Amino acid sequence: MKAVTVLTLLSLSAAAQVRVAPTRSRSAAPQITFNNHVVRILQQNCQTCHRPGSIAPFPLLRYEDARDHARQIKTQTQSRRMPPWKPVAGFGEFQDERRLSQRDIDLLTRWVDSGAPEGDPFDLPAPLQFSDDWTLGVPDLVVEMPAPFNVRAEGDDIYRCFSIPLGLLLTRHITGLEVQPGNRGVVHHMVLYGDPLGQSARIPAAGDGQPGYTCFGGPGINTSLVLAAWAPGNQPQRLPSGVGLRVPPGARAVMQVHYHPNGTPQTDRTRVGFQFNRDPIQKDLQLLVPINESFVIPAGAARHTVTATETVPVNARFIAILPHMHLLGREIKVEAVLPDGSRRPLIYIDDWDFEWQNTYYFKEQIPLPRGTRIELTSIYDNSADNPRNPSNPPRAVRFGEQTTDEMCLAAISYVVD
Numbered sequence: 007m008k009a010v011t012v013l014t015l016l017s018l019s020a021a022a023q024v025r026v027a028p029t030r031s032r033s034a035a036p037q038i039t040f041n042n043h044v045v046r047i048l049q050q051n052c053q054t055c056h057r058p059g060s061i062a063p064f065p066l067l068r069y070e071d072a073r074d075h076a077r078q079i080k081t082q083t084q085s086r087r088m089p090p091w092k093p094v095a096g097f098g099e100f101q102d103e104r105r106l107s108q109r110d111i112d113l114l115t116r117w118v119d120s121g122a123p124e125g126d127p128f129d130l131p132a133p134l135q136f137s138d139d140w141t142l143g144v145p146d147l148v149v150e151m152p153a154p155f156n157v158r159a160e161g162d163d164i165y166r167c168f169s170i171p172l173g174l175l176l177t178r179h180i181t182g183l184e185v186q187p188g189n190r191g192v193v194h195h196m197v198l199y200g201d202p203l204g205q206s207a208r209i210p211a212a213g214d215g216q217p218g219y220t221c222f223g224g225p226g227i228n229t230s231l232v233l234a235a236w237a238p239g240n241q242p243q244r245l246p247s248g249v250g251l252r253v254p255p256g257a258r259a260v261m262q263v264h265y266h267p268n269g270t271p272q273t274d275r276t277r278v279g280f281q282f283n284r285d286p287i288q289k290d291l292q293l294l295v296p297i298n299e300s301f302v303i304p305a306g307a308a309r310h311t312v313t314a315t316e317t318v319p320v321n322a323r324f325i326a327i328l329p330h331m332h333l334l335g336r337e338i339k340v341e342a343v344l345p346d347g348s349r350r351p352l353i354y355i356d357d358w359d360f361e362w363q364n365t366y367y368f369k370e371q372i373p374l375p376r377g378t379r380i381e382l383t384s385i386y387d388n389s390a391d392n393p394r395n396p397s398n399p400p401r402a403v404r405f406g407e408q409t410t411d412e413m414c415l416a417a418i419s420y421v422v423d
Contacts, residue, residue: 020103021258038117039125040069047074047110048132049087054241057136061239064370067133069124075306080118083111090239090362097339097354098327099369100155115194121336135363136299141242142182145279147172149233149259157192157265159273162266163408166401167221169206171258179250179290182281183243185236187331193236194264198278200231201258222407232279232293233259235417237330239362246371247323249421250287263340265408289421296340296382297415298405303334305400312414314382318342321423328365328417329382333394333410334403335360337385340416345377352380353416365419373423384414 056066089104167233187193205227219316296316303310329338335358342350396410
């Protein structure tokens with residue numbers, strides 16, 4: 007009997023252990039750590055900008071970086087201000103969307119609320135490798151200002167153009183481009199125009215001892231060929247396979263840089279890196295720009311609407327779109343109205359921020375027939391309640407090239423279908 011009793015007790019004890027173990031497992035939620043969870047979200051969504059030398063104000067590469075900004079990470083992701091993906095979901099579909107899932111947002115919140123633990127160093131994934139120079143790799147051609155340009159501390163905005171020989175002996179097609187502003191603190195935006203006839207070489211220099219010539223109002227050449235453009239937030243670009251931007255032999259380029267003095271003397275030397283095609287090109291890239299240059303935003307108007315239209319000249323396939331406004335902009339929407347009256351949404355940004363502009367590439371090329379009307383609608387806030395309003399008290403604002411002026415346009419890249 008004693009043997010039976012002992013065996014019975016051992017069996018009951020083992021069964022009890024089996025029953026208790028799952029209970030402990032169910033009640034103990036796994037710890038969220040930087041090394042095992044958070045860093046993977048940062049690598050996928052944040053580190054492209056949050057690294058030394060890039061646009062973000064601080065890095066998020068190491069545990070210490072994230073720990074020091076933990077509360078900020080929580081509030082910015084919960085409000086969906088970060089990562090800065092501006093297009094409204096469902097109004098156009100784009101490549102490389104930077105949207106956090108609700109699961110990732112909740113995970114980051116749990117990590118911060120639990121004290122932002124670091125975790126086991128063996129859980130760390132391999133760090134992402136970023137180029138210290140060119141993100142897309144060594145360019146086939148670098149277009150650079152001939153010498154540094156000195157930006158004065160105060161005064162009106164500066165438009166400066168630099169005529170640059172490209173040195174091409176044969177026709178080439180650009181398939182990738184990367185703009186590197188020399189000084190993000192004063193470069194408002196940059197446009198690089200192609201100058202196939204070399205007209206810019208005959209424009210006299212400014213005569214102030216600095217490179218280039220003044221070009222407020224335009225670069226003084228035919229501007230139908232745009233090779234590259236940059237505004238804050240714009241990322242390096244690769245064109246779809248088989249698509250290229252044609253540049254003829256002997257062409258020059260005109261780099262038009264808009265400078266906004268920031269209170270201290272600054273120096274800039276902006277450059278652009280181009281990748282040329284390795285595979286055959288089937289389609290040349292074209293540009294369509296719906297734009298309104300004749301509007302007035304009344305002083306004090308909290309929600310003023312400006313529209314622009316343009317007609318698609320050929321059967322086309324839309325590839326990418328770059329909306330553009332200045333500091334008073336609040337919303338911008340672009341739609342295609344087809345000849346049969348049906349509408350196709352292209353892009354809608356309901357929280358415009360001049361510091362986060364981009365060229366958005368459609369997930370799939372959009373076929374649109376000749377005669378399609380492109381309708382652009384912009385909404386501006388010129389009231390005293392707009393913290394970005396550069397004028398206090400507000401003044402009437404028109405289209406113009408100064409930062410304190412406004413613009414209403416979208417640059418649409420397409421190919422002939």
